[in-house]
Amino acid sequence: MNFKITSVRIIDCGPFEDTFIDFLDSNGEPLNGCLISGPNGCGKTTVLVVITELISLLTKCPNHQPGIKKEIGYAQLNMFINNQPFTIYYGAKPKDVTITTNEYLGYEKRDRSDRYKRKTGGKLVSLLHALTHTEEGNEIICPDLDDVKIDGKHLPTVLFFPHNREIETLKGRTQIFKEETHFSLVHRYNNIRQFEGSFESYLIWLDYSDPKTFNKIIKFLNEIDMDGKTFHIDRKNLQVNVRTTNGSTHPLNELSSGEQNLLIILTELRRRLDRSGIVLIDELENSLHPEYQYKLLERLKVFEHKMDVQFIMTSHSLEVFEHLPTNAVRLLNPLLAV
Ligand SMILES: Nc1ncnc2c1ncn2[C@@H]1O[C@H](COP(=O)(O)OP(=O)(O)O)[C@@H](O)[C@H]1O
Numbered sequence: 352m353n354f355k356i357t358s359v360r361i362i363d364c365g366p367f368e369d370t371f372i373d374f375l376d377s378n379g380e381p382l383n384g385c386l387i388s389g390p391n392g393c394g395k396t397t398v399l400v401v402i403t404e405l406i407s408l409l410t411k412c413p414n415h416q417p418g419i420k421k422e423i424g425y426a427q428l429n430m431f432i433n434n435q436p437f438t439i440y441y442g443a444k445p446k447d448v449t450i451t452t453n454e455y456l457g458y459e460k461r462d463r464s465d466r467y468k469r470k471t472g473g474k475l476v477s478l479l480h481a482l483t484h485t486e487e488g489n490e491i492i493c494p495d496l497d498d499v500k501i502d503g504k505h506l507p508t509v510l511f512f513p514h515n516r517e518i519e520t521l522k523g524r525t526q527i528f529k530e531e532t533h534f535s536l537v538h539r540y541n542n543i544r545q546f547e548g549s550f551e552s553y554l555i556w557l558d559y560s561d562p563k564t565f566n567k568i569i570k571f572l573n574e575i576d577m578d579g580k581t582f583h584i585d586r587k588n589l590q591v592n593v594r595t596t597n598g599s600t601h602p603l604n605e606l607s608s609g610e611q612n613l614l615i616i617l618t619e620l621r622r623r624l625d626r627s628g629i630v631l632i633d634e635l636e637n638s639l640h641p642e643y644q645y646k647l648l649e650r651l652k653v654f655e656h657k658m659d660v661q662f663i664m665t666s667h668s669l670e671v672f673e674h675l676p677t678n679a680v681r682l683l684n685p686l687l688a689v
Pocket residue numbers: 364365366367389390391392393394395396397398
């Protein structure tokens with residue numbers, strides 16, 4: 352299965368009164384990579400959060416309230432699911448809106464009530480509900496990028512990277528934990544402070560239980576070429592070590608914040624993407640030197656091609672702009688438009 356976002360409309364949410372953003376190229380096809388830019392406070396993060404929240408509505412049971420924490424007057428996400436137009440909407444639907452797609456999921460807010468009325472059209476909503484409720488427990492097998500087969504039956508993954516991404520100093524390194532990666536339709540990256548459930552614990556578990564996948568991931572990490580640094584497991588101390596070219600070693604959380612950003616994004620993509628998906632990255636360039644921004648963008652292109660992924664990213668960086676075609680950049684503050 353395949354998801355592509357085509358546009359979003361956001362009303363009365365964060366800094367937005369009523370804003371429409373499309374994610375289409377000049378031929379009207381969904382972009383595989385789109386960059387949202389603009390000054391601080393213009394709503395870049397809000398766009399990514401709204402998209403994530405709306406897609407997560409697809410996994411709600413029909414008799415449950417939507418449970419979205421963000422204050423949203425009205426938001427509408429237009430997308431393609433398996434090339435069929437699909438709409439997700441939420442909130443107080445303005446009078447000028449009519450849902451024109453046959454396939455849709457809506458949570459409509461009624462006047463002066465805190466409750467939302469769920470409305471659906473077509474067959475996709477119940478199919479997606481059934482699939483997400485059987486697949487949530489399935490484990491994602493780290494894909495072999497050289498041999499990814501896009502399978503129409505697999506659900507896409509929606510991965511959201513909030514701007515604060517770092518490898519924490521971990522507590523509780525006492526034993527190896529079983530770190531499986533279960534499928535979930537929407538996954539938000541979290542910084543974890545406990546050893547259990549952490550990125551480091553995952554690598555140590557793989558080294559212990561699944562050497563084939565471990566070798567794939569370590570090979571991939573070593574190929575990122577962060578100034579020749581390599582990654583090694585210290586089983587005795589339950590620690591992932593970084594070895595620098597001069598032979599000294601240090602723990603993972605002593606990498607620079609830019610290196611951590613690179614490592615987190617690329618490893619999480621490898622771990623959580625299951626053949627196709629939508630990846631939302633807030634502040635892509637977080638502490639990244641231009642050379643590393645370039646490396647990251649080049650690696651994202653590999654995922655985009657091999658795994659059928661749509662990237663929607665935010666950034667202030669000129670280097671990031673220069674690597675994307677101008678029709679793939681959306682400036683949220685009209686004063687900045689050229
Ligand atoms: N209810 C609101 N009305 C108007 N502005 C708001 C409201 N809630 C948040 N904001 C503004 O939204 C901005 C934050 O939006 P955000 O999406 O995080 O911006 P960005 O990521 O582009 O820096 C802040 O400047 C904040 O003042």
